[in-house]
Amino acid sequence: MSILEVNNLKVSFDTVMGKVEAVKGVDLTVNAGEVLGVVGESGSGKSVTSLAIMGLINNSTGSIESGEILFQGKNLLELKEKEMCKIRGNKVSMIFQEPMTSLNPVVTVYKQLREVYKIHRPDMKNKCREELITLLAQLNIPDSNAVLNKYPFELSGGLKQRIMIAMAMICKPSVIIADEPTTALDVTTQAEIIELLKKIKDESNSGIMLITHDLGVIAEMAQRVIVMYFGKVVEECSVKAFFDNARHPYSEDLLAAMPENFDGRFQSIEGNVPNLYEEVKGCAYYSRCKKSIEECQKNEPPMVELYNGHKVRCFKCEAIEKGDNK
């Protein structure tokens, strides 16, 4: 059952050089108890999509141009900020990429975690210490009582990220968005955090949207995958279909760039993502795509469902060309 459904989300920003559309019509769903893996190069709109879901775009420069974000059937975009506050950090939580910048260095861990209780569980605000000690211990934080008294600057990067995860978990959210939760950490700590996210996945019924550039993590954690490029979803499928049978040339290129296929040369996809100021008429991957034909430059391919929820946005997808999906 889907708990989060994003339909045709478009987000733009006013910049000194004019208006840019960072998210250009994204559709996605997150089901209860499932991990949706989100992949795509830097700049493809993954974080902006997450921030929109969290209701954090409403500042002076960013605006939601269209779409709906349905959480348990309710459109979050129609909620007043006061109502959204009740959902954010309570029913829908986010783990950010940079724990160092998300925690206040001069306020103790305990006081920062207690803030969440003040907002969402006020009856517990003076009784939360014991619960926090247990929660931190569940998140494999040793000596959790002592950690609560520390300031973030006294903690390692891995511990700070665990505190951020604790903060996101206090209210047992139905949806957790983890935006590159391990990028800022060293390899050993990355593995520990991934283990922790797996434990959370196994023990809760939350739907998790996991953004990562690490396809190994996707293979381990996700049930379904969406591939984003230039503000759009270009492929959506099960994790098995992604690794065995990805259909979009961009997905194929991402998979070919995986370190497992390392052949002595660093592989990255040639060329660059178009910049947001460029007008792109056809497929945004056209200039980098090995399979492109003339039509790709002229018209944008529609998203087509092949089978069992495997969807792809490409004219050159063989199954679509052959009409197998019909």
Ligand SMILES: Nc1ncnc2c1ncn2[C@@H]1O[C@H](COP(=O)(O)OP(=O)(O)O)[C@@H](O)[C@H]1O
């Ligand atoms: N506040 C902003 N103002 C202008 N452009 C922005 C802003 N935030 C993000 N963008 C642009 O939106 C695009 C998508 O960004 P983002 O969602 O952060 O990408 P990703 O998380 O996939 O790396 C990028 O081109 C980025 O430069």
Ligand SMILES: [Mg+2]
């Ligand atoms: Mg990002």
